Amino acid sequence: MSEGPLSDLRVLELPGAAGAYCGKLLADLGADVIKVEPPGGDPSRRLPPFFHDDPHPEKSLYFFAFNTSKRSITLDLQRADGRALLRRLAQRADVIIDCFPPGYMESLGLGYQSLRQLNPGLVYCSITGFGLWGPHAHYKSSDLIAVAMSGMMYLAGFPEDPPNRPYGDQSHYCASVQACAGILTALIGRDRSGRGQLVEVSMQEALAMNQETAMQYWDLRRELRQRQGEGRRLPSGEWFRVPGIGTYECADGHVYLMIGVPGFGAPISVLIQWMAEEGMAEDLTAPEWQDVFSRLDLRLLAQLYQGADTSAAQEWIPRFRHVDRIIERFVRSKRKQELYEEGQRRGLLVAPVNSPRDVLENRQLNERGFFQEVEHPELGAVIRYPGPPYRLHGTPARIWRRPPRIGEHNREVYLEELGLTEAELAALAGAGVI
Amino acid sequence: MTSDDLPLKGIRVADFSWFGAGPIFTMALAHYGAEVIRVESQIRPDGLRLTQPMPKDKPPGINLSGYYNNFNAGKLSFSLNMASQQGRELALRLIAKSDIVAENFTPGTFEKWGLTYERILQVKPDIIMVREPMQGLTGPHRDFAGFGAVITPLAGLSYLSGFPHRPPVGLGTNYTDYVVNPGHALVATLAALRYRNRTGKGQLIEVAQFESSVNVISVALLDCAANGRVQERQGNRLPYACPHGAYRCLGDDRWVAIAVFTDDEWEAFCRVVGEEWTREERFATLLGRKAHEDELDRLIESWTSQREAEEVMELLQAAGVAAGVVQSAADTLDRDPHLKARGYYHYLEHPEAGRTAYDGPGFRLSDTPGGPRGPAPLLGQHTEYVCKEVLGLSDDEIADLVAEGVLQ
Numbered sequence: 066m067s068e069g070p071l072s073d074l075r076v077l078e079l080p081g082a083a084g085a086y087c088g089k090l091l092a093d094l095g096a097d098v099i100k101v102e103p104p105g106g107d108p109s110r111r112l113p114p115f116f117h118d119d120p121h122p123e124k125s126l127y128f129f130a131f132n133t134s135k136r137s138i139t140l141d142l143q144r145a146d147g148r149a150l151l152r153r154l155a156q157r158a159d160v161i162i163d164c165f166p167p168g169y170m171e172s173l174g175l176g177y178q179s180l181r182q183l184n185p186g187l188v189y190c191s192i193t194g195f196g197l198w199g200p201h202a203h204y205k206s207s208d209l210i211a212v213a214m215s216g217m218m219y220l221a222g223f224p225e226d227p228p229n230r231p232y233g234d235q236s237h238y239c240a241s242v243q244a245c246a247g248i249l250t251a252l253i254g255r256d257r258s259g260r261g262q263l264v265e266v267s268m269q270e271a272l273a274m275n276q277e278t279a280m281q282y283w284d285l286r287r288e289l290r291q292r293q294g295e296g297r298r299l300p301s302g303e304w305f306r307v308p309g310i311g312t313y314e315c316a317d318g319h320v321y322l323m324i325g326v327p328g329f330g331a332p333i334s335v336l337i338q339w340m341a342e343e344g345m346a347e348d349l350t351a352p353e354w355q356d357v358f359s360r361l362d363l364r365l366l367a368q369l370y371q372g373a374d375t376s377a378a379q380e381w382i383p384r385f386r387h388v389d390r391i392i393e394r395f396v397r398s399k400r401k402q403e404l405y406e407e408g409q410r411r412g413l414l415v416a417p418v419n420s421p422r423d424v425l426e427n428r429q430l431n432e433r434g435f436f437q438e439v440e441h442p443e444l445g446a447v448i449r450y451p452g453p454p455y456r457l458h459g460t461p462a463r464i465w466r467r468p469p470r471i472g473e474h475n476r477e478v479y480l481e482e483l484g485l486t487e488a489e490l491a492a493l494a495g496a497g498v499i
Numbered sequence: 500m501t502s503d504d505l506p507l508k509g510i511r512v513a514d515f516s517w518f519g520a521g522p523i524f525t526m527a528l529a530h531y532g533a534e535v536i537r538v539e540s541q542i543r544p545d546g547l548r549l550t551q552p553m554p555k556d557k558p559p560g561i562n563l564s565g566y567y568n569n570f571n572a573g574k575l576s577f578s579l580n581m582a583s584q585q586g587r588e589l590a591l592r593l594i595a596k597s598d599i600v601a602e603n604f605t606p607g608t609f610e611k612w613g614l615t616y617e618r619i620l621q622v623k624p625d626i627i628m629v630r631e632p633m634q635g636l637t638g639p640h641r642d643f644a645g646f647g648a649v650i651t652p653l654a655g656l657s658y659l660s661g662f663p664h665r666p667p668v669g670l671g672t673n674y675t676d677y678v679v680n681p682g683h684a685l686v687a688t689l690a691a692l693r694y695r696n697r698t699g700k701g702q703l704i705e706v707a708q709f710e711s712s713v714n715v716i717s718v719a720l721l722d723c724a725a726n727g728r729v730q731e732r733q734g735n736r737l738p739y740a741c742p743h744g745a746y747r748c749l750g751d752d753r754w755v756a757i758a759v760f761t762d763d764e765w766e767a768f769c770r771v772v773g774e775e776w777t778r779e780e781r782f783a784t785l786l787g788r789k790a791h792e793d794e795l796d797r798l799i800e801s802w803t804s805q806r807e808a809e810e811v812m813e814l815l816q817a818a819g820v821a822a823g824v825v826q827s828a829a830d831t832l833d834r835d836p837h838l839k840a841r842g843y844y845h846y847l848e849h850p851e852a853g854r855t856a857y858d859g860p861g862f863r864l865s866d867t868p869g870g871p872r873g874p875a876p877l878l879g880q881h882t883e884y885v886c887k888e889v890l891g892l893s894d895d896e897i898a899d900l901v902a903e904g905v906l907q
Contacts (some may be wrong), residue, residue: 070693199837205819211823221670238715239682242686245682264864270843280858281569285852291752323648416652419655419658424654429643455705
């Protein structure tokens with residue numbers, strides 16, 4: 066039904082939250098993604114938030130977010146009839162996405178090695194916490210455990226607090242993006258060799274790159290990057306912030322400023338000029354401050370961070386504090402979108418700390434038609450979804466249909482595509498297989 | 500398996516991207532067999548080449564940055580002066596011999612060089628052109644400046660992450676630069692490449708880093724769009740799991756993450772801990788634990804803080820409870836026995852930096868295992884190869900270009 070670039074592909078997505086975004090990416094790119102749910106529905110249908118806060122399996126916004134453009138069938142893999150149906154479906158599929166723990170599908174006789182006998186072209190993707198093999202392969206994972214073990218959580222938060230988990234199951238997004246890339250790479254290989262293969266994604270490995278430079282700092286310098294919170298702590302233990310770099314409170318929230326880093330936007334003098342125009346630069350327009358700003362460069366900062374020169378710190382930190390207080394007062398007098406638009410107009414690197422509502426109302430996203438209105442007739446509602454993360458101008462991705470209801474496509478798939486009879490379907494439904 | 504069997508063998512990428520999100524995406528193509536040619540310049544080098552960390556025992560150098568090297572493993576480096584007309588002509592010739600061209604400059608830069616999509620189509624009709632601007636190629640904020648540090652607050656991640664009593668300072672990194680944006684660019688490019696292989700048609704791909712990043716807060720966006728609710732920072736807690744957090748352990752800045760979702764897991768947790776408080780009625784149900792979460796967290800920490808993080812992880816995992824050390828980079832690189840057994844990090848010999856570590860691929864393929872096929876290139880290391888073997892220039896022509904400062 067779709068015109069997307071992957072419209073020739075059929076994908077079976079087995080239950081599990083970590084791979085749902087992978088299925089969504091493929092489905093929005095046009096693949097026919099069939100979500101195989103246990104009778105009663107996928108476990109993620111029970112996760113909040115719910116539409117109008119009504120905790121109903123057909124109203125989970127969590128489920129909606131990850132399951133656009135898919136079809137849904139129900140199937141009980143615990144039963145022999147169910148497993149036989151999955152084998153038949155696997156024969157007709159290009160891709161299977163499996164998020165069960167290692168060995169689970171094998172224990173049902175449905176592992177990759179069995180299914181590839183039926184379908185040598187099958188690309189079978191496994192997404193697990195730690196991969197299919199290795200000493201921790203059997204460890205239980207979750208988003209929190211994955212971000213902890215990957216090294217990325219260690220870098221987030223304030224030194225006085227526990228390390229911070231990033232918002233919103235980032236391990237699922239990251240593992241799914243890696244899985245999707247793996248599946249497409251394997252499909253490109255299959256188009257040439259005729260053979261499918263196993264794509265293995267470990268959530269821990271999928272996230273590891275998010276350590277930024279922490280691994281290299283350790284490898285090259287034996288220096289351990291740790292969470293900094295806001296500003297910097299000097300080797301002496303003293304806290305300071307380079308004026309113009311960091312998260313500042315404003316009239317209606319916060320903004321992030323990154324002003325004065327060479328090569329990134331206009332220098333701090335442009336900010337001071339703006340403040341002066343508004344009569345808020347206080348004494349910073351005096352000539353001695355111009356001199357201070359001109360000496361504020363990376364070499365000075367590196368000197369301060371390394372703490373080699375304590376006299377430099379004694380000289381500079383009181384000046385930083387003075388400037389920072391004046392910038393704070395200026396920023397606090399303005400609203401975040403005003404600081405963003407006017408600051409950027411002046412070439413200053415300013416970003417609003419956007420709330421979800423700010424993102425929904427963002428002018429750039431709206432003028433580019435980013436959001437997509439999706440009709441949910443059963444809810445009597447039209448819900449605004451984020452559009453695809455990329456624009457393929459020849460073959461655009463889009464949300465082709467709202468997320469499926471539980472088993473919504475049972476008849477379509479089992480009767481029309483698999484060729485079961487009405488009687489067989491009724492028997493399976495009666496036995497609780499579907 | 501030889502590199503001839505890798506799925507992307509024979510694909511050539513003219514890679515004009517720089518910093519993080521672009522080069523990481525093209526590196527994944529190199530991992531699986533593509534020939535990725537970084538077009539760089541001594542005159543305006545990739546900023547990451549000038550950025551720490553560099554080896555401690557060496558003076559800083561343009562080939563020594565671990566930041567750059569880790570994102571460019573197995574690529575070729577072609578130094579080209581884009582400020583010269585001849586440089587821009589060679590760039591177009593290289594694109595004509597490539598399957599994919601990638602760039603992530605501020606919108607207008609490629610146009611300024613005459614490298615519009617329309618011009619490129621004239622020399623390579625089935626090109627896949629991948630552009631990764633911050634805000635997109637159109638729109639009122641098209642020319643706004645930014646990079647990963649700015650995208651994290653802009654896309655809502657900072658607002659939603661961290662403890663509620665703290666200001667929204669983000670994730671301590673330019674988070675979306677490393678997996679989210681390069682990963683989305685990779686997915687789009689592979690989908691387009693497969694489509695081209697099947698139909699002969701290339702296309703223009705636009706990955707606005709802002710739009711890509713907004714997708715990873717989709718649940719909060721739907722909650723706001725459908726319910727009008729603005730979600731707030733919740734620290735490490737979840738409404739449907741308890742305990743769920745990081746707990747201090749023995750040692751300096753050592754923590755263990757524990758996630759209990761079901762009653763069975765709670766009971767297993769209590770059996771491992773064995774302390775009297777685990778039997779208190781008020782903690783018996785999820786609702787009860789959520790109602791007394793602050794106190795429960797304190798009690799748990801009184802138990803974990805007497806133990807090493809690894810010990811807590813192993814005890815709980817043996818009982819079927821999800822737990823993991825909040826690992827530092829020293830843990831992931833040197834100590835984690837699992838990553839070590841799986842060989843996630845690759846140690847490669849680099850001509851100037853020596854034997855250094857590189858991240859492995861984010862996914863593994865059973866029959867065509869890819870990965871870093873060599874260290875990062877020195878700036879301009881493969882200029883002669885590209886001139887001769889790809890562009891078909893003669894020695895005399897190359898000598899002239901060198902003399903005229905085009906190949907620097």
